[in-house]
Amino acid sequence: MMGAFLAVSACQSSDNADFVAVYATVETVPVDAAVGDDAADDPAVWFNAEQPLESRILGSDKKRGLEVFHLDGTRDTTDAIGRINNIDVRLGFPTSTGPKGLVGGSHRDQVGLVFWSIDAQGIRRLRSTALKSQLEDVYGFCLYKTNGTFYAFVNSKTGDIEQWELTATGDSIDGKRVRTLHLGGQVEGMVADDALGTLFVGVEDEGIYRFDALPTGSSTGTLLEASTAENPAIAYDVEGLALFAPNDSTGYLVASSQGNNSYAVFERTGKHAYVGSFTVGDGTVDGTSETDGIEIAAFSFGESYPAGIFIAQDGANTDGTVSKPQNFKVVSWAEIAQALLAKKP
Numbered sequence: 001m002m003g004a005f006l007a008v009s010a011c012q013s014s015d016n017a018d019f020v021a022v023y024a025t026v027e028t029v030p031v032d033a034a035v036g037d038d039a040a041d042d043p044a045v046w047f048n049a050e051q052p053l054e055s056r057i058l059g060s061d062k063k064r065g066l067e068v069f070h071l072d073g074t075r076d077t078t079d080a081i082g083r084i085n086n087i088d089v090r091l092g093f094p095t096s097t098g099p100k101g102l103v104g105g106s107h108r109d110q111v112g113l114v115f116w117s118i119d120a121q122g123i124r125r126l127r128s129t130a131l132k133s134q135l136e137d138v139y140g141f142c143l144y145k146t147n148g149t150f151y152a153f154v155n156s157k158t159g160d161i162e163q164w165e166l167t168a169t170g171d172s173i174d175g176k177r178v179r180t181l182h183l184g185g186q187v188e189g190m191v192a193d194d195a196l197g198t199l200f201v202g203v204e205d206e207g208i209y210r211f212d213a214l215p216t217g218s219s220t221g222t223l224l225e226a227s228t229a230e231n232p233a234i235a236y237d238v239e240g241l242a243l244f245a246p247n248d249s250t251g252y253l254v255a256s257s258q259g260n261n262s263y264a265v266f267e268r269t270g271k272h273a274y275v276g277s278f279t280v281g282d283g284t285v286d287g288t289s290e291t292d293g294i295e296i297a298a299f300s301f302g303e304s305y306p307a308g309i310f311i312a313q314d315g316a317n318t319d320g321t322v323s324k325p326q327n328f329k330v331v332s333w334a335e336i337a338q339a340l341l342a343k344k345p
């Protein structure tokens with residue numbers, strides 16, 4: 001399937017009519033906010049390798065805290081810890097009771113980084129207070145793991161990025177700043193490619209920059225050519241970023257193109273050529289619009305999601321004609337791959 005999907009990379013989409021539509025199979029329970037509030041923001045996934053169907057979808061409520069959902073969209077738990085903006089997950093974080101998932105997020109009230117462990121028993125705060133950032137405000141956030149070392153990146157709206165090295169300390173976590181990066185313009189969405197050692201950062205009205213993710217790497221970013229408005233498929237803001245990384249070499253980088261309610265797909269490697277764009281249309285579950293954060297988990301979750309899941313925040317959640325508070329939509333990655341493949345002439 002992936003080989004055939006790769007074949008569409010030569011087929012450039014030139015206008016929105018070319019965007020293919022896919023449909024969500026599941027939506028999460030809405031966040032605990034008023035209709036019309038911009039509250040749901042950024043999703044993440046904890047993959048349960050022993051029981052994939054017992055994996056969890058996590059979502060930030062940027063007014064309230066962290067939400068945890070089952071794969072069917074029902075709520076598992078909420079931690080009303082404060083204004084969590086963006087979140088991310090990595091597996092294999094050492095604790096006294098064995099390796100667990102690490103959930104991290106940017107905490108705007110505490111201007112710092114907060115962390116939880118996650119396993120089949122649920123989430124547990126690893127710290128009672130945030131690791132304090134020196135940024136004026138914290139906004140975007142992502143994790144990066146290489147050779148057993150965990151890092152976090154956090155950014156401010158003004159384009160400053162801190163890189164933290166994280167260490168397990170018993171059942172807590174500590175960290176130190178190891179590098180700062182700077183971009184002009186408003187940044188938020190970030191994703192790190194653990195296997196290939198790259199960090200992608202979206203400048204909302206410019207495009208996606210690529211950096212070396214290792215703290216010893218170059219601090220100069222490269223703007224991905226296909227991610228700017230020179231590409232007619234991109235309409236600012238460039239918001240959430242996610243990586244489809246089923247192995248250590250091939251895959252895709254996906255960006256929320258907020259200005260035209262679509263998702264732009266680029267090659268994971270090389271010059272990150274543009275592959276095509278898709279939308280999440282109205283089906284059994286309503287479609288997505290004005291998406292902030294997105295996430296992709298390239299694991300098999302069983303029959304419903306054999307190639308993984310794509311999750312998108314929805315700016316305007318409806319049930320029929322009734323408006324609801326915001327939530328997150330879940331799409332089978334196999335459907336996205338097939339939809340883009342079907343465009344092939």
Ligand code: CA
Binds near residue numbers: 038290292315
């Ligand atoms: Ca929003």
Ligand code: CA
Binds near residue numbers: 043044294
């Ligand atoms: Ca995220």
Ligand code: CA
Binds near residue numbers: 188204239292
């Ligand atoms: Ca934003």
Ligand code: CA
Binds near residue numbers: 258
């Ligand atoms: Ca925006």
Ligand code: CA
Binds near residue numbers: 041042188292293
């Ligand atoms: Ca956001």
Ligand code: CA
Binds near residue numbers: 287288289315316
């Ligand atoms: Ca919607």
Ligand code: CA
Binds near residue numbers: 286
């Ligand atoms: Ca809905």
